[in-house]
Amino acid sequence: MRKNDSTEAPERFQYLQSLVTEFQDTDSEEAKEQVLANLANFAYDPKNMEYLHELQVPDLFLDMLAEENENFVEFGMGGLCNLSMDPECRDVILQSGGISLVTNCLSNGREETVLSTITTLMNLATPTTRSKISEPGILQCMLRFSLAESPRLRNLAAVFLQDCCSEEQVRQAQQQMQGLQTAIGIPLPKK
Amino acid sequence: MAAPVNKRTDCWRSPEVYKHHEQQRVCISRPKYRDGRKAKAVKVYTINLESRYVMVQGVPAIGVMTELIQLCALYGIVEEYRPLDEYPAEEFTEVYLVKFQKLTSARAAKRNMDEKSFYGGVLHVCYVPEYETVEDTRLKLQDRRSYIVRAARNRERERTEATQESPTSSDATTLLNKILPRRDETSKNENTREALNVSHYSEFPPLPLPPEEHYSFRQNVPTEDKMGTLHNSFSNIEQPQAESLGSNPTTSNWDQGTEGRLGSNPVSGVRLIPRIAHLASRKRKMERSEEHSANVSGENGPLIGPKLPEPPKLDMEDESLNTTVTLIRSTMTQVGSFPEVKKVEKKAKPRRRI
Numbered sequence: 001m002r003k004n005d006s007t008e009a010p011e012r013f014q015y016l017q018s019l020v021t022e023f024q025d026t027d028s029e030e031a032k033e034q035v036l037a038n039l040a041n042f043a044y045d046p047k048n049m050e051y052l053h054e055l056q057v058p059d060l061f062l063d064m065l066a067e068e069n070e071n072f073v074e075f076g077m078g079g080l081c082n083l084s085m086d087p088e089c090r091d092v093i094l095q096s097g098g099i100s101l102v103t104n105c106l107s108n109g110r111e112e113t114v115l116s117t118i119t120t121l122m123n124l125a126t127p128t129t130r131s132k133i134s135e136p137g138i139l140q141c142m143l144r145f146s147l148a149e150s151p152r153l154r155n156l157a158a159v160f161l162q163d164c165c166s167e168e169q170v171r172q173a174q175q176q177m178q179g180l181q182t183a184i185g186i187p188l189p190k191k
Numbered sequence: 192m193a194a195p196v197n198k199r200t201d202c203w204r205s206p207e208v209y210k211h212h213e214q215q216r217v218c219i220s221r222p223k224y225r226d227g228r229k230a231k232a233v234k235v236y237t238i239n240l241e242s243r244y245v246m247v248q249g250v251p252a253i254g255v256m257t258e259l260i261q262l263c264a265l266y267g268i269v270e271e272y273r274p275l276d277e278y279p280a281e282e283f284t285e286v287y288l289v290k291f292q293k294l295t296s297a298r299a300a301k302r303n304m305d306e307k308s309f310y311g312g313v314l315h316v317c318y319v320p321e322y323e324t325v326e327d328t329r330l331k332l333q334d335r336r337s338y339i340v341r342a343a344r345n346r347e348r349e350r351t352e353a354t355q356e357s358p359t360s361s362d363a364t365t366l367l368n369k370i371l372p373r374r375d376e377t378s379k380n381e382n383t384r385e386a387l388n389v390s391h392y393s394e395f396p397p398l399p400l401p402p403e404e405h406y407s408f409r410q411n412v413p414t415e416d417k418m419g420t421l422h423n424s425f426s427n428i429e430q431p432q433a434e435s436l437g438s439n440p441t442t443s444n445w446d447q448g449t450e451g452r453l454g455s456n457p458v459s460g461v462r463l464i465p466r467i468a469h470l471a472s473r474k475r476k477m478e479r480s481e482e483h484s485a486n487v488s489g490e491n492g493p494l495i496g497p498k499l500p501e502p503p504k505l506d507m508e509d510e511s512l513n514t515t516v517t518l519i520r521s522t523m524t525q526v527g528s529f530p531e532v533k534k535v536e537k538k539a540k541p542r543r544r545i
Contacts, residue, residue: 034218047342116237155328
């Protein structure tokens with residue numbers, strides 16, 4: 001697959017297109033998982049962002065978040081975590097109501113999915129969306145995660161609380177938690 | 192330099208066996224068009240899974256820790272390392288925790304050392320982000336984000352330049368299309384490159400681009416395999432600069448430097464320079480070439496045509512490495528300038544008639 005730039009770009013786009021086509025056409029769950037994982041991994045390379053954007057892959061990943069298949073959700077969220085670092089893809093995700101769809105996955109049972117969710121939410125934080133990202137419900141969730149046994153979850157939640165909201169907002173969320181005990185019911189993901 | 196012992200408890204606490212340490216089964220049911228060269232598991236890599244901390248399992252318990260760390264140091268500076276005695280290990284093997292200075296080094300080490308034979312054992316290398324501190328995690332995310340944003344800005348700039356240049360060079364572009372061999376030029380990159388070249392030197396009809404073999408050294412530029420796993424690639428992902436190495440340089444590292452340089456500047460590989468600009472220098476070269484004509488192969492007369500691009504000057508950011516690179520290049524030049532050795536013809540012995 002290693003070719004010169006001059007011939008690589010159209011072939012790459014066609015290859016990605018064939019992956020998307022296979023995902024849409026196949027009935028095999030296994031094939032869908034494989035293709036979804038491939039696309040999510042391609043989303044890691046900034047060279048592919050433009051093509052994936054053109055192929056509407058951000059919307060495809062967002063659609064996976066509501067699926068019952070846990071692998072679909074995990075791979076879709078992983079893809080969003082990779083894509084959302086790019087400003088253009090981030091905007092597409094935001095326009096498609098990404099914040100609420102992504103937030104729902106904070107209660108997912110898989111640790112990898114939750115980690116991708118937290119990172120995606122951090123990527124989606126812009127001056128316009130910051131207030132939505134730092135809503136009390138989300139902050140209470142992060143506070144709960146910051147006490148988790150898993151170091152990765154603790155670290156990411158700590159970074160979120162330090163970088164995506166103010167100290168005052170965190171304090172208020174803490175007070176609300178003590179008062180209402182609402183966050184205790186949020187399940188921690190299994191390892 | 193690497194520190195063998197670390198007494199900090201926060202990142203060297205008792206290890207726990209996490210799911211991402213386990214080697215998953217490879218997928219065998221992929222259709223051919225998306226089956227890679229190497230069988231891999233179905234797994235998605237995100238920045239959360241990667242880390243400067245890696246764990247190396249399967250190291251034979253024969254006192255080869257130094258050799259292992261020397262091997263790791265080929266891929267980048269090792270900041271700290273220690274054996275993980277508490278981690279469950281197979282019989283007669285040991286487990287080590289290694290902290291690299293850069294994520295790209297860890298990526299390179301994982302790619303090159305995972306599943307490789309080492310003193311009779313097979314290494315299994317995996318990332319262990321659970322050893323990061325909060326600050327490590329924050330810096331990792333910030334580095335990744337700034338790299339992506341930078342890449343997006345470069346793409347945007349290339350797009351803007353291409354749009355700005357194309358209206359002013361339409362005539363030259365027509366000529367260019369006539370001269371260049373017909374091929375399917377649907378690539379945006381290629382059009383950008385042509386537009387840029389034409390716009391700078393629109394007085395003269397540009398000559399055909401050199402043959403594709405000229406770019407053969409670029410085959411080492413890493414791209415994803417068919418499954419999109421770029422996380423295995425070690426160069427030009429996070430940092431465009433060449434890595435500084437902790438230990439012995441190898442030719443693969445030389446390639447890495449080449450990749451870093453080339454990967455970040457694909458457009459300027461060919462330059463079409465007007466004849467007028469080089470007439471004076473060509474005259475001088477002609478005079479010089481008459482003196483050295485015996486040593487130069489393939490030059491029969493005055494230089495005509497655009498100056499071929501010089502080989503990229505490599506800077507490995509290290510004096511000893513630069514010296515090594517210079518030595519290798521001069522050796523290659525010397526070897527290349529020797530005429531092909533003619534086969535020694537055996538004189539046929541006259542057959543004795545009995």
